[in-house]
Amino acid sequence: MAEYVGQPVLRYDGIGHVTARTRYVDDIQLPGMLYIKVLTSPVHKGIIRHLDTSAAERMPGVAGVITAKDVPGKNAYGLIPDQPVFTPEHIRYKGERIAAVAAVDEDTAMEALEKIKLDIEEQEPVFDPFKAMEPGAPLVRPEGNVWEFNSGKTRKIRFGDVEKGFAEADVIVEGTYTTATNDHAPMEPQVSVAYIDETDRLAIYTVSQDLYFHLGMLTAIFNLPMNKIRYIGGTVGGGFGSKNDIHCDHVAGLMALKIRKPVKYRHTRREETAYTTKRGPWTFYFKDGVKKDGRIIARYVKTVHDTGGYAGMGPYVVDKNSILVAGPYAIPNVWVDGICVFTNKPPCSSMRGFGIINGTAADQLQTARVAEAIGKDPWEVHFINAWREGDLGATQFKVEAAGLIEAMKRAAELAGIELPAHLKAMSSRGR
Amino acid sequence: MKYVLSFNLNGLPVDTLVKATDTLLDVLREKLNVVSPKRGCDNGDCGACTVLVNGEPVRACLTIGLTVAGKNVQTVEGLQQDGKLHPLQRAFHEHYAAQCGFCTPGMLIAAKALLDKNPKPTREQIVEGISGNLCRCGTYVEVVEAIQAVAAGKYKE
Numbered sequence: 001m002a003e004y005v006g007q008p009v010l011r012y013d014g015i016g017h018v019t020a021r022t023r024y025v026d027d028i029q030l031p032g033m034l035y036i037k038v039l040t041s042p043v044h045k046g047i048i049r050h051l052d053t054s055a056a057e058r059m060p061g062v063a064g065v066i067t068a069k070d071v072p073g074k075n076a077y078g079l080i081p082d083q084p085v086f087t088p089e090h091i092r093y094k095g096e097r098i099a100a101v102a103a104v105d106e107d108t109a110m111e112a113l114e115k116i117k118l119d120i121e122e123q124e125p126v127f128d129p130f131k132a133m134e135p136g137a138p139l140v141r142p143e144g145n146v147w148e149f150n151s152g153k154t155r156k157i158r159f160g161d162v163e164k165g166f167a168e169a170d171v172i173v174e175g176t177y178t179t180a181t182n183d184h185a186p187m188e189p190q191v192s193v194a195y196i197d198e199t200d201r202l203a204i205y206t207v208s209q210d211l212y213f214h215l216g217m218l219t220a221i222f223n224l225p226m227n228k229i230r231y232i233g234g235t236v237g238g239g240f241g242s243k244n245d246i247h248c249d250h251v252a253g254l255m256a257l258k259i260r261k262p263v264k265y266r267h268t269r270r271e272e273t274a275y276t277t278k279r280g281p282w283t284f285y286f287k288d289g290v291k292k293d294g295r296i297i298a299r300y301v302k303t304v305h306d307t308g309g310y311a312g313m314g315p316y317v318v319d320k321n322s323i324l325v326a327g328p329y330a331i332p333n334v335w336v337d338g339i340c341v342f343t344n345k346p347p348c349s350s351m352r353g354f355g356i357i358n359g360t361a362a363d364q365l366q367t368a369r370v371a372e373a374i375g376k377d378p379w380e381v382h383f384i385n386a387w388r389e390g391d392l393g394a395t396q397f398k399v400e401a402a403g404l405i406e407a408m409k410r411a412a413e414l415a416g417i418e419l420p421a422h423l424k425a426m427s428s429r430g431r
Numbered sequence: 432m433k434y435v436l437s438f439n440l441n442g443l444p445v446d447t448l449v450k451a452t453d454t455l456l457d458v459l460r461e462k463l464n465v466v467s468p469k470r471g472c473d474n475g476d477c478g479a480c481t482v483l484v485n486g487e488p489v490r491a492c493l494t495i496g497l498t499v500a501g502k503n504v505q506t507v508e509g510l511q512q513d514g515k516l517h518p519l520q521r522a523f524h525e526h527y528a529a530q531c532g533f534c535t536p537g538m539l540i541a542a543k544a545l546l547d548k549n550p551k552p553t554r555e556q557i558v559e560g561i562s563g564n565l566c567r568c569g570t571y572v573e574v575v576e577a578i579q580a581v582a583a584g585k586y587k588e
Contacts, residue, residue, distance in 0.1 A: 010524065017532030018520040020467030020507040024533065027466035187471045187479055187533040187567050237469070237533030238567045269472040 024237050025191045025205045026266055033193070034063045034102040036255055036265035037109035039116055040275060041087070041096040044125035044344040045138065048089055052117040053099055059115060061108040064259035067099045071254060073223030077246055079213070083310035083347060085221060085250045091120065092140055092309030093346050095275035102255050102263050125344035129283070129306040132343050140309060140342035147307070147315050147340035155315075155322040155340075159394040160333030162289070165298025169289030173373045177286070177362040181306075182279040184351055188237025189272045192248035194255065195262035203230040204253050209243040221250050222257060229253075241350035245277045245312060280314060280348025281306050282355070284325070284362035289333070290370050294384040298333040299326050305340050305348075305355065312349030315340050321355035326394050327363040328404050329385035334394035382408060383423045388431055402428035438499045440465065441509025449496045456480045456491035458499075459506065467507035467536040471565070478564035481537035481544075482506050488544035488563075507536040510543070518586035519543060519577070526577035530568035537564050542578045551582055 016022035053065040068075055068088035075084045086097050099116055103109035126132045132145040139145060146153045166172060193205040202224060208214045208231075215231045222229065236243060252265040267276070282305050289298035303325060307314025322338035367385075371378040386404040393399060405428045412419050433448040436458065447462045456473070459465040459482070468491045471479035480491040483505035510517040519542050522528070529535040538561060545552060545560035552560065557578045566574070580586060 008527075011527065011529070013532070014524040014527070014529060015516075017529035017535045018507075018516070018523045018539065019511065020536045022532050023466075024469070026470060027460075029461075029464060185567060187469070187477060187531065187565065189471070236531060238531040240567070266470075269474055269476075 022235060024188055024235055025193055025207050026188070026264075028193050028205055028264075030193065030195055030262035033195075033262040033264055034104060034259070035106045035109055036100050036102050036251060036263055037106055037113055038097050038251060038265070039099040039101070039113045039118070041091040041094055041098060041120070043091060043120055043122045044094045044127075045140070046091045046120040046122040048087070048091065048098065048118070049121050050117065050119035051098065055115040055117070056101055056112040059103075059108075059112045061104045062112045063102045063104075063261060064255060065099060065101050065112070065116075066251075066254050066258055070258055071221060072257070074220040077217040077221060077250060078311060078347075079313045079316060079349075080311040081217065081220070083312070085254065092342075093344050095346055096309070097251070100251050100255060100265070102259060102261070127343050127345060129281075129304050129341035129343055132341050133304075133339075138344075140344055145342045147311065147318075147342070149315065149318075149340075153339065155318050155336070155338035157322050157326070157334060157336035157394050159335075159392075159396070160298075162298045162300050162333045162335040165333035166287075166289040169297055170292045171290045171373050173286075173288045173290055173366070173370045175286045175366045175369050177284045177365050179282045179358045179361060181281045181348070182351060183273050183276070184240040184242035184279070185273070186238030186240055186242055189267040189269060190243070190247035190276060191264070191266035192252035193262065193264045194249070194252035196256060196260050197230060201228050201230050202253055202257060203232065204249050206231060206233040206249050207236050207239070207243050208233050208246070208249065209236060209239040209241070213244075214246050214249065217246060218249060218253060222253055240352050241279075241354075242276055244350040245347075247276055275346055277312050277347050277349035278308070279351035279358075280308065280317065282321075282358045282362070284359070286362065286366040288366065288370055290374055292374055294371075294374065294376050294381050296329060296331050296367075296370060296381070296385050299331045300335045301325050302337045303339065303359070305338065306343050306345065307340050308343060308345040308347040310342075310347040311340075312347040313354065314348055317348075317350065317355035321359045323395050324356050325359035325363060327360075327367065328387050330387055330391040331385065331394070336394070379408070379412065379417075379419060379423060383426050386428070388428055404428060434497060436497055436500055438501060439503045441505055451495070451497060453496040454492050455482065455484075455489075455494040455496045455499055455504070458496040459491060459504075465506055465508055469533055469536060471533065476565070477534070477537075478541065479534050479537040481540045481564065483540060483544060486544070486547060488541055490563075505540070507539055510539065517543070518581045519546070522577040522581045522586045523574070526573045526580065528570050528573040528577040530566075530570050534564060534566045538566065538574055542574070542581075546578070546582060552578075554579065557582075
């Protein structure tokens with residue numbers, strides 16, 4: 001072990017990458033492989049009244065067509081398994097899967113998609129999470145547009161007494177901050193190759209970042225025990241959280257099970273951008289009670305997260321955000337309400353930090369506004385309030401191995417900022 | 432309707448049947464199983480499919496396959512000579528210039544095109560040389576350092 005500590009270690013997969021011997025999933029070609037294209041909803045919200053795939057099935061070059069009827073197990077997946085592989089009836093976002101065609105090539109598969117007769121009764125969609133929360137708003141979900149946590153319609157963080165904190169404060173500082181939807185845009189689009197192997201197992205080459213999570217979801221969809229699925233992964237051309245959700249493996253696996261031939265299903269960049277999970281947009285409202293000496297003594301945060309048509313990891317993202325959104329500060333009175341709302345947009349899920357960095361962006365802007373309100377430098381407010389060893393966080397956890405002040409000193413040094421002596425004298429070891 | 436396409440691939444002649452609409456990327460990846468050029472966007476945006484045609488870097492996804500008839504096409508599969516890594520391949524590996532590796536073949540080809548024309552580029556010229564190649568992992572700094580090391584003669588063949 002000692003020979004590695006402090007030494008650069010070359011990547012075990014580096015030679016594969018620079019010689020292009022690394023095999024990504026789209027690099028795999030199997031003899032007789034067929035190509036899948038998927039019919040997706042052209043509308044944001046509606047009900048499928050009629051679906052007829054017979055003309056597509058009869059087309060020369062087409063090997064098979066699958067719809068919700070061809071799911072042998074549970075037609076649902078996700079960390080919260082609420083999204084159908086193919087929707088049988090209700091459409092909750094533009095781009096939702098309805099049917100898939102396997103054909104000799106993608107051009108033929110796309111021609112076959114045009115032969116599918118689809119009659120949708122279009123309904124009024126809702127896109128704005130605040131409008132979705134209003135009484136009488138179009139229902140994205142039959143149970144209501146606001147996710148029910150085990151703590152109710154909000155993820156609650158309660159610490160101390162914020163009203164008492166506001167009453168004792170010299171200044172109240174409010175702010176509303178928003179962050180936009182992001183696409184992960186990995187260089188490698190979503191792709192899956194599936195076939196029935198020589199021992200009659202369903203083999204799937206996957207780009208999954210979460211092999212064992214996804215294997216569990218796939219067993220339920222295929223109604224197969226784990227030992228009948230060979231799930232082959234490990235080589236990912238960038239994921240950034242997008243490959244924490246299944247995008248192609250369920251479709252490719254269902255098709256291979258039905259037609260017993262090797263298939264490939266891959267997204268174009270357009271499909272990738274339009275239909276895959278996203279980092280969801282957020283709105284943050286902050287209200288801080290502040291002392292003139294720079295101490296934040298009360299912080300109220302209300303967040304609204306738009307998770308699109310299905311839950312994905314949205315509620316989990318709100319959990320993580322709620323735990324950390326009040327910032328790495330010793331604030332004695334904290335109140336956080338995190339709300340997760342459904343709208344008729346592509347599902348939002350994990351992306352690089354599960355909502356934490358969005359919360360950090362809002363917290364940083366708010367804390368700068370606090371500094372401005374009391375006429376202090378933002379560095380001063382950050383240093384004064386930063387967690388010290390042994391402080392209690394808003395979720396009652398004890399801060400251990402605190403290093404924020406040291407990290408901020410180093411950041412200032414790297415940025416060429418000369419901090420005043422009294423800040424330099426501070427330490428995470430105590431106040 | 433298909434046509435016979437003949438060209439030189441990494442020094443060896445190849446013939447294949449292609450449609451008029453097949454791109455050079457389709458020909459290389461789907462017909463010839465030469466998979467170092469990657470299909471990142473199929474739209475000319477990302478540079479992951481960059482190959483050399485008669486020494487010039489081109490996006491294989493924007494090049495109609497039939498237009499390379501009789502020409503020399505080079506991909507990363509042809510970079511190694513006598514089983515030895517090309518200096519750029521060694522430098523990329525030792526500078527950690529590949530993270531997920533998906534953009535790496537295109538980056539290597541763009542870097543080779545640059546150094547073949549300009550063996551001693553400035554940092555700005557290197558940045559310009561790889562400006563058509565996106566890396567979502569963000570390895571640009573390491574890529575530039577690797578190319579600088581080769582240009583400085585640290586990876587002589």
